[in-house]
Amino acid sequence: MDKQFIPAIDMLKIAAQHAYCADYLLRQNAQVLTDHNMTVDTLLPATTLLYMAFELTLKAYLLHEDRQIRHYKNLLELVELSSYLGFSLQEIQLLNTLSRQHAFRKGVDYFLWPDRQKMQVFCEQVLILYARLQDMMPLELQSDYQ
Numbered sequence: 001m002d003k004q005f006i007p008a009i010d011m012l013k014i015a016a017q018h019a020y021c022a023d024y025l026l027r028q029n030a031q032v033l034t035d036h037n038m039t040v041d042t043l044l045p046a047t048t049l050l051y052m053a054f055e056l057t058l059k060a061y062l063l064h065e066d067r068q069i070r071h072y073k074n075l076l077e078l079v080e081l082s083s084y085l086g087f088s089l090q091e092i093q094l095l096n097t098l099s100r101q102h103a104f105r106k107g108v109d110y111f112l113w114p115d116r117q118k119m120q121v122f123c124e125q126v127l128i129l130y131a132r133l134q135d136m137m138p139l140e141l142q143s144d145y146q
Contacts, residue, residue, distance in 0.1 A: 008060040008141060015056035019130050022049035026123055030116075043119050044104070050126045051075060051102040054095065057133055058082050064138055075099045085136050091129055098126055 006014070025032070025042040032040045058078035062069050067081070076099050079092060087095070100110045101122075113119040 008063040011056045011060035011063070012137075012141060015053045015060065018049045018056070019053040019127065022046040022053065022123070023127055025049070026120065026127065030120055030123070041116070043116065043123060046123050047098065047101045047119075047126075048105075050123065050130065051098055053130055054078075054098070054126075054133070057130075060141065061085070061136075061138065064141055075102070085133075091132075094122075094125060094129055097122065 025046045028042070030041060030043045030046055032042050034040055055073075055075050055078060058075070058081075059069055059073070062078070062081055069078075069081070073081075075095060079087060079095050097112060101112060101119075103110060113122070
């Protein structure tokens with residue numbers, strides 16, 4: 001098996017797919033109906049998709065600038081390396097909350113949400129920030145430039 005690194009453009013495409021899937025889940029009221037007429041809550045998978053979308057996008061931006069990234073960088077480290085993007089304090093706090101929400105993969109729960117509705121609003125805010133991140137994309141990585 002040969003290992004090859006994914007180009008920045010392809011990373012952005014994968015990130016966009018993750019964000020589109022999260023958006024679709026949220027538009028379905030973050031619930032999916034299974035074959036057995038059971039409803040499955042998809043808020044947690046949506047946050048995972050959004051986390052991955054941000055992580056891949058920021059890695060692509062850094063790769064585009066020929067900056068070295070380690071493959072195990074977490075989202076907050078990538079945000080710190082991407083300080084040139086000019087995230088506001090509120091946006092950094094939103095991404096920090098997203099990282100805390102994603103900590104379940106390490107077996108940690110921060111109990112961030114008093115109810116499901118607040119978590120859904122949070123996910124929608126993160127989607128808005130992702131759209132803003134797309135506006136910050138370097139010209140060379142935009143699809144019109146290709």
